[in-house]
Amino acid sequence: MTARTIRKAVFPVAGMGTRFLPATKAVAKELLPVVDRPLIQYAVDEALEAGIEQMIFITGRGKNAIEDHFDIAFELEVMQKRRGKDLSALEGTRLAPGNAVFLRQQEPLGLGHAIWCAREIVGNEPFAIILPDEFMHGAPGRGCLRQMVDAYERTGGNLICALEVPMEETAAYGVLDPGKSDGVLTEVKGLVEKPAPGTAPSNLIVAGRYILQPEVMKVLETQEAGAGGEIQLTDAMAAMIGTQPFHGVTFDGNRFDCGSKAGYIEANLALALEREDIGAHIRNFARKLVC
Numbered sequence: 377m378t379a380r381t382i383r384k385a386v387f388p389v390a391g392m393g394t395r396f397l398p399a400t401k402a403v404a405k406e407l408l409p410v411v412d413r414p415l416i417q418y419a420v421d422e423a424l425e426a427g428i429e430q431m432i433f434i435t436g437r438g439k440n441a442i443e444d445h446f447d448i449a450f451e452l453e454v455m456q457k458r459r460g461k462d463l464s465a466l467e468g469t470r471l472a473p474g475n476a477v478f479l480r481q482q483e484p485l486g487l488g489h490a491i492w493c494a495r496e497i498v499g500n501e502p503f504a505i506i507l508p509d510e511f512m513h514g515a516p517g518r519g520c521l522r523q524m525v526d527a528y529e530r531t532g533g534n535l536i537c538a539l540e541v542p543m544e545e546t547a548a549y550g551v552l553d554p555g556k557s558d559g560v561l562t563e564v565k566g567l568v569e570k571p572a573p574g575t576a577p578s579n580l581i582v583a584g585r586y587i588l589q590p591e592v593m594k595v596l597e598t599q600e601a602g603a604g605g606e607i608q609l610t611d612a613m614a615a616m617i618g619t620q621p622f623h624g625v626t627f628d629g630n631r632f633d634c635g636s637k638a639g640y641i642e643a644n645l646a647l648a649l650e651r652e653d654i655g656a657h658i659r660n661f662a663r664k665l666v667c
């Protein structure tokens with residue numbers, strides 16, 4: 377199958393981040409660092425690794441610093457150069473001219489609405505979505521979106537990252553009604569957003585990465601508010617099942633839910649332990665702390 381290349385990725389970053397208040401009162405949740413890189417930087421790195429050319433950020437009030445993060449920090453760069461300092465830490469923070477688009481979602485009406493705000497920029501081609509607060513940590517060159525793009529080249533259609541969680545956690549997520557499985561691929565027969573306890577069709581959740589066909593924008597155009605009073609992407613995707621191929625992909629790597637405090641601390645600990653500069657120090661400290 378020759379599927380159309382995925383060139384564009386949408387990063388919805390207009391949410392209020394209420395679970396991290398007061399940290400997120402004036403600072404965007406997506407700029408919170410895991411060790412020393414902001415969540416949004418990991419998300420963009422993952423997209424670049426998967427061959428994405430155009431990054432589309434759906435921002436909102438108080439999120440201007442995300443735009444600044446991907447711009448040139450002229451004074452900083454000049455100063456560091458003058459001092460003979462290494463600038464490699466800034467690698468990947470400057471996106472190629474014309475390859476970053478910042479759009480505003482004036483009201484946080486839900487993830488589905490945020491994605492719909494990108495309809496004119498996405499146009500008539502398949503595209504990826506990355507939720508930056510779902511931090512997917514894969515081996516170098518094997519990030520989550522890279523794995524999904526590889527799968528997409530075989531399946532075409534629509535893909536979501538599918539992840540197993542304990543059954544009692546499903547009520548917080550979009551949940552798959554799974555069909556046949558073949559290796560890392562699982563057919564998606566249905567999707568339900570935040571199922572009431574005891575009603576989830578499986579313990580497979582949608583984990584913050586999507587490759588969707590542009591027709592989803594037409595569905596979102598008339599999508600009514602769903603769970604939590606928000607316009608849900610899951611509901612729009614569910615409406616497309618049966619009209620186009622739909623698969624879940626199992627990610628070979630670790631996922632940290634950095635929208636939750638526990639997941640965010642876990643990500644920091646895991647990444648710190650991997651680091652050459654601070655790993656040994658943190659390991660010793662953690663040992664002392666728990667003994």
Ligand code: UTP
Pocket residue numbers: 388389390391392393394395396405434481483484485486487489490507508509635
């Ligand atoms: P979340 O529900 O996890 O983010 O949305 P939130 O609303 O910011 O967080 P809490 O629950 O209040 O703590 C997942 C992603 O979708 C974006 C968020 O920025 C986040 O990256 N989002 C959500 C939007 O861009 N617009 C929305 O209307 C809702």
